[in-house]
Amino acid sequence: MKEINYLSASNTEDALSLLSGFGENAKIIAGGTDILVRLKDNVIKEDTLIDISGVRELKGIYEDKDIIHILPLTTHTDIIESPVICKHLPILRDAVKSIGSPQIRNRGTIGGNIANASPAGDSIPALYVLSAYVRVKSREKERMVSINEFYKGPGQTVLDSNEMIVDIVIPHMKEQEIGFFRKVGQRNAISIAIANVAVKLEVSGENRFSNASVAFGALAPTVLRAKLIENALLNEVCDSPEKLLYISKLSEREVSPITDIRGSASYRIEMSTNILYEGLLLMFLKGWKR
Amino acid sequence: MEGFFKYIGKSVEKIDALALATGQPLFTDDMEIKNALQIKSLYSPYAHAIIEDIEEEEALKIPGVKLILSYKNTPQYLHTTAGQGWPEPSPYDTCMFNRKVRYVGDRVLTVAAETEEIATEALKHIKVNYKILPAVFDPEEAMKEGAPVIHDEEGISGVYDARRNLVAHIEVKTGDIEKGFRESDVVVEDTFETHYAQHCPIEPHVTITYLDEYGRLVIRTSTQVPFHVRRIVSQVTGIPLKDIRVIKPRIGGGFGVKQEIILEEICAYTTYLTGRPARYLYSREEEFISSRTRHPMKIKVKIGAKKDGTFNAIKMYALSNTGAYGTHGLTVASNTGSKTLPLYNKAENVEFIADVVYTNLPVAGAYRGYGATQGYAALEQVVDEVAEKLGISPIEIRKKNHIRSGETSPIFRALGEGREGVTQYIQSESLDRLIEAGAKEISWSENRRKKTGKQSKVRGIGMAMLMQGSGIPAVDMGAATIKLNEDGSFNILYGGTDIGTGLDTVVAQIVGETLGTSPDKVIVYAADTDITPFDKGAYASSGTFVSGGAVYNAALKLREQVFEYAREKFNEFDTKEFLIEDGEVISKRSGRRISLSEIAYETFYVRKHQQLMATASFISQSSPPPFAVHFVEIEVDTETGQITPIKYVAAVDCGIPINPELVKGQIIGAIVNGIGYALTEEFEFGKSGKMVNPNFLYYRIPSSRDIPEIVPIIIETYEPTGAYGAKSVAEVNINGPIPAIGNALYNATGIRIHKTPYTPEKVLKALKDNINK
Numbered sequence A: 001m002k003e004i005n006y007l008s009a010s011n012t013e014d015a016l017s018l019l020s021g022f023g024e025n026a027k028i029i030a031g032g033t034d035i036l037v038r039l040k041d042n043v044i045k046e047d048t049l050i051d052i053s054g055v056r057e058l059k060g061i062y063e064d065k066d067i068i069h070i071l072p073l074t075t076h077t078d079i080i081e082s083p084v085i086c087k088h089l090p091i092l093r094d095a096v097k098s099i100g101s102p103q104i105r106n107r108g109t110i111g112g113n114i115a116n117a118s119p120a121g122d123s124i125p126a127l128y129v130l131s132a133y134v135r136v137k138s139r140e141k142e143r144m145v146s147i148n149e150f151y152k153g154p155g156q157t158v159l160d161s162n163e164m165i166v167d168i169v170i171p172h173m174k175e176q177e178i179g180f181f182r183k184v185g186q187r188n189a190i191s192i193a194i195a196n197v198a199v200k201l202e203v204s205g206e207n208r209f210s211n212a213s214v215a216f217g218a219l220a221p222t223v224l225r226a227k228l229i230e231n232a233l234l235n236e237v238c239d240s241p242e243k244l245l246y247i248s249k250l251s252e253r254e255v256s257p258i259t260d261i262r263g264s265a266s267y268r269i270e271m272s273t274n275i276l277y278e279g280l281l282l283m284f285l286k287g288w289k290r
Numbered sequence B: 001m002e003g004f005f006k007y008i009g010k011s012v013e014k015i016d017a018l019a020l021a022t023g024q025p026l027f028t029d030d031m032e033i034k035n036a037l038q039i040k041s042l043y044s045p046y047a048h049a050i051i052e053d054i055e056e057e058e059a060l061k062i063p064g065v066k067l068i069l070s071y072k073n074t075p076q077y078l079h080t081t082a083g084q085g086w087p088e089p090s091p092y093d094t095c096m097f098n099r100k101v102r103y104v105g106d107r108v109l110t111v112a113a114e115t116e117e118i119a120t121e122a123l124k125h126i127k128v129n130y131k132i133l134p135a136v137f138d139p140e141e142a143m144k145e146g147a148p149v150i151h152d153e154e155g156i157s158g159v160y161d162a163r164r165n166l167v168a169h170i171e172v173k174t175g176d177i178e179k180g181f182r183e184s185d186v187v188v189e190d191t192f193e194t195h196y197a198q199h200c201p202i203e204p205h206v207t208i209t210y211l212d213e214y215g216r217l218v219i220r221t222s223t224q225v226p227f228h229v230r231r232i233v234s235q236v237t238g239i240p241l242k243d244i245r246v247i248k249p250r251i252g253g254g255f256g257v258k259q260e261i262i263l264e265e266i267c268a269y270t271t272y273l274t275g276r277p278a279r280y281l282y283s284r285e286e287e288f289i290s291s292r293t294r295h296p297m298k299i300k301v302k303i304g305a306k307k308d309g310t311f312n313a314i315k316m317y318a319l320s321n322t323g324a325y326g327t328h329g330l331t332v333a334s335n336t337g338s339k340t341l342p343l344y345n346k347a348e349n350v351e352f353i354a355d356v357v358y359t360n361l362p363v364a365g366a367y368r369g370y371g372a373t374q375g376y377a378a379l380e381q382v383v384d385e386v387a388e389k390l391g392i393s394p395i396e397i398r399k400k401n402h403i404r405s406g407e408t409s410p411i412f413r414a415l416g417e418g419r420e421g422v423t424q425y426i427q428s429e430s431l432d433r434l435i436e437a438g439a440k441e442i443s444w445s446e447n448r449r450k451k452t453g454k455q456s457k458v459r460g461i462g463m464a465m466l467m468q469g470s471g472i473p474a475v476d477m478g479a480a481t482i483k484l485n486e487d488g489s490f491n492i493l494y495g496g497t498d499i500g501t502g503l504d505t506v507v508a509q510i511v512g513e514t515l516g517t518s519p520d521k522v523i524v525y526a527a528d529t530d531i532t533p534f535d536k537g538a539y540a541s542s543g544t545f546v547s548g549g550a551v552y553n554a555a556l557k558l559r560e561q562v563f564e565y566a567r568e569k570f571n572e573f574d575t576k577e578f579l580i581e582d583g584e585v586i587s588k589r590s591g592r593r594i595s596l597s598e599i600a601y602e603t604f605y606v607r608k609h610q611q612l613m614a615t616a617s618f619i620s621q622s623s624p625p626p627f628a629v630h631f632v633e634i635e636v637d638t639e640t641g642q643i644t645p646i647k648y649v650a651a652v653d654c655g656i657p658i659n660p661e662l663v664k665g666q667i668i669g670a671i672v673n674g675i676g677y678a679l680t681e682e683f684e685f686g687k688s689g690k691m692v693n694p695n696f697l698y699y700r701i702p703s704s705r706d707i708p709e710i711v712p713i714i715i716e717t718y719e720p721t722g723a724y725g726a727k728s729v730a731e732v733n734i735n736g737p738i739p740a741i742g743n744a745l746y747n748a749t750g751i752r753i754h755k756t757p758y759t760p761e762k763v764l765k766a767l768k769d770n771i772n773k
């Protein structure tokens, strides 16, 4: 492990001015569950860490009418234990529940999961279908970025070196909106996704939807929206398992996974179909209700 | 045995439990030694190469770098790292450092420096020039004419045919195998392959060495074989045996991998050359890439049976991959036959053939189950296939064919540990009861039919029948010394090696029972080559049976001395009606009594003037097998291919369980170990032969959420050759998960997977191939 400069920020302003001071040479550390692993593997190019874990004002969940704000230092455990999330964003809750182990969920933050930009980050597909926005701030300016536009590639985001995430903004799921998150890993805990999927549907009539969002993770360089599938869900009457299977099979045309230590490309493609189908089928059997 | 014994069969608390739970500094690396040099190693990036030159001048200039060891400046003494009794049945095919490297991860050199950081930094400044040689990874290829010869060095011994990379060839036949198949009504043949795995003890290998006040070399090490460490370190380094003391502290798990001597000799030699204490600790990554693994095997089993289900002929061929060095090559392969085939002794015609082959892959060694695990993976699935073909249930076919009390198998004599074995008759066995108890607990008859759970999930049940041994007969010796103190307590000094199993507690119970004393008045001191008598160490399921047997013999001898003293005191003719209980010797005839404490005081200070103490050894002419019957219910997700074990039942006969709670720990531990091996653990190799997943994120030992309900059922038998009727329990249960889950998978889905582990990807592919068929 290389020697590294460690600075601790006491508030947001402090963090931002340190960030703009050190620029390319500095990296934020929140829960550290990604950074420390990378540090040990000697793949961190920056030589300064700015610890924001003590910045109280960046932690917590609050509601503003029908908008939910999750501050970046909120841990996965905080999210799972939040009644607000349980009620209004169950898809996110399920996604976050699948992350790592209790220790990792106690330490890891949602801001870290987003900024780390792993194609297999489990909260990300959920945030995609929930139409989340990320509020990004530097000492000079502040901007809102749709999560759909946040990623440039594996490990790459639109964040400038002097910017950090200060808020994650997500609208409530509506009454008639349903959805799910599913993941396949290699064991039941501490397991990085071979494939994952988040789905949100707005039910408009019998087996019909007026809105459909489907996002896959670990199946392409970034999390991806499955547009063909979304269109099919909008245009078809989803009234039989056969139809759901047909729609799910479209995933073969959407995803472009690689073969790596977790699974082969062909297995991953198959998984994209199967986890989507299993999830849709379950919803269908429940009569498209939550 | 309830009520019959006072301390045997009781779950006495582990004597080290409190100290361990409160974090006392008990493990090897808990002791901080001032001024210790820190050792780090450099490994070969090539699977097969000759080291042409090592440029180390730059590194030696770094302040704090003390010593660089390589083949250039260490004794080139051929030996084996196996850590077995002498003479070892493993080939002498390695030196402390070799000029030729034979797998990615082979150790090239070590640096000893003032700090770990300096040592690690120094490694980066050393340049090694290699002449790369063609490598061979496939054992079948390795045996072919023209394959790269991995061990072409002068002077190696114990290798069957080095030119063909053949470490060992075993051939054992009884009856007339071909006639046996001809006279069978059905014949089934199938081939199964098992894979590389690592033991993953939570404490990795670690050794600390220093010179004591008299200049003798002390080796404090995380080992299973302290006495073999002393012998082999002396052999390899040339340091006289009398100048070496090996101390085994508490150990955080071994499972076979700490039978190997892979750190001690280098750490010792570093201290020997520098006079400085030294510390050598493996990281998890090193544990994977450079310590030892399980022998992967390809096993073909052919069984011929009569219409009624009786086996007529069994043929087994095992091709074992020992990797770059031959440690445990011969004996593991022997056990693949000798620990499996006797279970089905009704077959009169038996043939076992094995080839053990070098490849340029990581080194295999001893691993819990020791070849039997691989053998059962194949055998127990073929038994199910025979049953199906005959239309008999898996239970019936096993009941019909298993060995019974009073019976023997010619295999016992024909196949030993690298030499001929010994004839033995089974004296304790209750397989029918094990089968029935297990089948009842899993609800075999109700659940066996395919039961569809939710949607894409299907369920199935499978079973497997297993045995192992207790120690190596006529080879393994253990010894113990026991002495009486003034308060009636006892010191026990023995060489037995508790590596977390609870052996020291078991031994205290044996002494307590024999000498009428509560186990908490037995002070156990173990495994210190300066102080305790010899013991072969912890392997081959020998702890309770052999080391415990030695302690039992010593306790019996001391009891005779105590009785004799009491007889003189009571003025009686003999000790026939003497009892010893609650710290007192009592004559039932006269009613006179004397406490152990009084005896000690009197013999120390008043009369006799003598220390009552005894030393005894134990060797067994047989290796009584523990038996187990496993049942598992699994759920298969036909969408993802994932297998989830739902409930696992293990009915086990280990003789008398001296400490039932510890026995359960061994059963459950072995099953968890085996489930990981069956489902998720796997070495993945890159093209160059490099292991690419040397960490717990991608080498997937089970997490607590991957473990089903495990129900151990202990069925007591009495083994007359074991102390208080005990046999072994440590290994046998790791043999079950692969075949039991394999059979359950077949029951659930109609597919058999011929290559472990049963990963989702493989299961899904097999399911699809099955539909397309």
Ligand SMILES: Cc1cc2nc3c(=O)[nH]c(=O)nc-3n(C[C@H](O)[C@H](O)[C@H](O)COP(=O)(O)OP(=O)(O)OC[C@H]3O[C@@H](n4cnc5c(N)ncnc54)[C@H](O)[C@@H]3O)c2cc1C
Pocket: A027, A028, A029, A030, A031, A032, A033, A034, A035, A036, A037, A072, A073, A098, A099, A100, A101, A104, A107, A108, A109, A110, A111, A112, A113, A114, A115, A116, A120, A121, A122, A123, A159, A163, A164, A165, A166, A190, A191, A192, A193
């Ligand atoms: C054993 C283990 C298992 C894991 N399992 C999973 C899993 O199942 N699923 C999964 O998705 N992840 C998993 N992870 C990854 C990790 O835990 C998560 O990504 C976690 O959410 C990261 O949060 P953190 O606060 O620890 O991030 P850190 O390590 O502190 O930071 C991660 C990255 O985000 C940046 N960052 C952090 N906060 C901000 C901010 N406010 N603004 C801008 N940039 C920021 C950092 O600079 C860094 O680049 C696992 C990790 C480990 C070690």
